Amino acid sequence: MPSLPDMATPDAAARAQEQAAGQTARPEDTxxxxxxxxxxxxxxxxDNTLILGHRVSEWCGHAPVxxxxxxxxxxxLDMIGQTQLWLGLAGEVEGQGRSADDLAYLRDVWDMRNLLxxxxxxxDFGATLMRQFxxxxxxxxxxxxxxxxxxxxxxDIAEKASKEVSYHLERSTDLVxxxxxxxxxxxxxxxxxxxxxxxxxxxxxxxxxxxAHLAEAGIMPTPESLRTEWDAYVDAVLREATLKRPEGDxxxxxxxxxxxxxxxxxxxxxxxWLQRAYPGAKW
Amino acid sequence: MPSLPDMATPDAAARAQEQAAGQTARPEDTxxxxxxxxxxxxxxxxDNTLILGHRVSEWCGHAPVxxxxxxxxxxxLDMIGQTQLWLGLAGEVEGQGRSADDLAYLRDVWDMRNLLxxxxxxxDFGATLMRQFxxxxxxxxxxxxxxxxxxxxxxDIAEKASKEVSYHLERSTDLVxxxxxxxxxxxxxxxxxxxxxxxxxxxxxxxxxxxAHLAEAGIMPTPESLRTEWDAYVDAVLREATLKRPEGDxxxxxxxxxxxxxxxxxxxxxxxWLQRAYPGAKW
Numbered sequence: 373m374p375s376l377p378d379m380a381t382p383d384a385a386a387r388a389q390e391q392a393a394g395q396t397a398r399p400e401d402t403x404x405x406x407x408x409x410x411x412x413x414x415x416x417x418x419d420n421t422l423i424l425g426h427r428v429s430e431w432c433g434h435a436p437v438x439x440x441x442x443x444x445x446x447x448x449l450d451m452i453g454q455t456q457l458w459l460g461l462a463g464e465v466e467g468q469g470r471s472a473d474d475l476a477y478l479r480d481v482w483d484m485r486n487l488l489x490x491x492x493x494x495x496d497f498g499a500t501l502m503r504q505f506x507x508x509x510x511x512x513x514x515x516x517x518x519x520x521x522x523x524x525x526x527x528d529i530a531e532k533a534s535k536e537v538s539y540h541l542e543r544s545t546d547l548v549x550x551x552x553x554x555x556x557x558x559x560x561x562x563x564x565x566x567x568x569x570x571x572x573x574x575x576x577x578x579x580x581x582x583x584a585h586l587a588e589a590g591i592m593p594t595p596e597s598l599r600t601e602w603d604a605y606v607d608a609v610l611r612e613a614t615l616k617r618p619e620g621d622x623x624x625x626x627x628x629x630x631x632x633x634x635x636x637x638x639x640x641x642x643x644x645w646l647q648r649a650y651p652g653a654k655w
Numbered sequence: 656m657p658s659l660p661d662m663a664t665p666d667a668a669a670r671a672q673e674q675a676a677g678q679t680a681r682p683e684d685t686x687x688x689x690x691x692x693x694x695x696x697x698x699x700x701x702d703n704t705l706i707l708g709h710r711v712s713e714w715c716g717h718a719p720v721x722x723x724x725x726x727x728x729x730x731x732l733d734m735i736g737q738t739q740l741w742l743g744l745a746g747e748v749e750g751q752g753r754s755a756d757d758l759a760y761l762r763d764v765w766d767m768r769n770l771l772x773x774x775x776x777x778x779d780f781g782a783t784l785m786r787q788f789x790x791x792x793x794x795x796x797x798x799x800x801x802x803x804x805x806x807x808x809x810x811d812i813a814e815k816a817s818k819e820v821s822y823h824l825e826r827s828t829d830l831v832x833x834x835x836x837x838x839x840x841x842x843x844x845x846x847x848x849x850x851x852x853x854x855x856x857x858x859x860x861x862x863x864x865x866x867a868h869l870a871e872a873g874i875m876p877t878p879e880s881l882r883t884e885w886d887a888y889v890d891a892v893l894r895e896a897t898l899k900r901p902e903g904d905x906x907x908x909x910x911x912x913x914x915x916x917x918x919x920x921x922x923x924x925x926x927x928w929l930q931r932a933y934p935g936a937k938w
Contacts, residue, residue: 480932638925645924648931649763 409585410523411465412485413592415475416628417514418458419486422476423636424507425451426643427494436497443543447504450536457529477647481636488627489572491636498551498558499565505544506569509605510576512537513598522590545609552613559614566610567618574623576602692868693806694748695768696875698758699911700797701741702769705759706919707790708734709926710777719780726826730787733819740812760930764919771910772855774919781834781841782848788827789852792888793859795820796881805873828892835896842897849893850901857906859885 428448435441459472470478489507494500515537518530552562579587579595586592610617626632646653711731718724742755753761772790777783798820801813835845862870862878869875893900909915930936 641924641928642921645928645931648928 409582412582413586414458414462415485418455419484420490421451422455423486424490447540454533477644481632482630486627487575488624498561501547502565503569505548506573508541508544510602512541513601517593549613552615563615566615570618571622571624575625578625692865694745695865696869697741697745698768701738702767703773704734705738706769707773730823737816760927764915765913769910770858771907781844784830785848786852788831789856791824791827793885795824796884800876832896835898846898849898853901854905854907858908861908
């Protein structure tokens, strides 16, 4: 199995973060556009784990073997836990009294900032694993970069999450190799899953104005800065899995800005129904 | 194709209705248990068409050929229209100011009174048609009996709905025969669909105290009274379709009393999300 990413790539964000080292920036106390950028950046992190966590939880009770069922459920729980931290901080930054629960359960489709990748339907077990692998291979370098954030609150959450996500990546890498380099049937399914989801990976590396603001302040890395490492790691794993990397570089995008596929509405309906039907319900 | 049911079977309800002929009963003005029974009876009628209408609408844009797509969408629309009438009258009988929309969009699972049959997943096109056929073959005799209701409001709705449902039954009968007596593949699928859904048909013919109250007052027929005619019609169609009627008579039940399968919650989440998220929304 390829070794996990070592996160050694220096980039503009890292340099900026070094400059800011030693002080905990509270950018929401400064320029309004920086506060807006930070809120967006935190929603993007929290919505990715919220939606993927929900998707993966759909497997609960349906995985092919018990051990995988439990492993998938644990992965989902880790992501929901990370969501609480990211959205909790987002609500704090926003300063309008919205809790993590409010942000998770009371926003509509156009206010969600997750990657389109994570709202893709589960497909078969192999497709779910392939989506998880491609996400994890982006997620871990992202968290490692966030551990050097000039905002200490972000660095702390990233450190906690990175321990869980190291394990997610190790596991999804292992399964992609085993299923890709497995039987003819499993190989064919993994290749089909890869070809199917590939056009949804490009969005992970396309930044916008909010990203530029955050990178300048050393708060978050630019999406583009994570590409080289992701490419190298994914290529190495796919080679070992005897899978062919798709050639096209067309990227579906818009999720990070609130333009989603039809799937997200159905996810939100299931996910939010209880809080919508029984506002403020507690247990 | 077998001829459509002629609805000539006399039963206790029909006799009671004849006795009550000429006067429009308003049982909600009388005994509280009769008002409760009438409310339940109307929910049962309206919830069947609400949930089956929603299920069938899921096909919109996905049917195997355009003509079938349009036909299924029209069937769904007919049923939603009937729902408006039944639930509108239910709200009127209840006398608490709830509209048809309130009853459709703001009740939770345990307050729904539909047959378990109509909340079954769509399966393939053949399974959807088989479910529709078995329902239509019950629905038309039910409506014909309701046309003789001692409550003129019910008789009026039933007369309107029966015209639509005559066509639904003609169409689903035709397709069950064509697919059952079709290719080996289509025959096998229709037989599998029939075997799968059969245990959900028995509930259509199992009455309770509310049904007995309503039948005594000549308002609605007993569920049991519709069985002979349904059996004869279904048997004739299945014979022509070269399909084998399943032998077991085990019946899943509880839907008419509010005990549902896991599927209903997901249907309600999708169906009710908008009204729950945007209370009182109008367009």
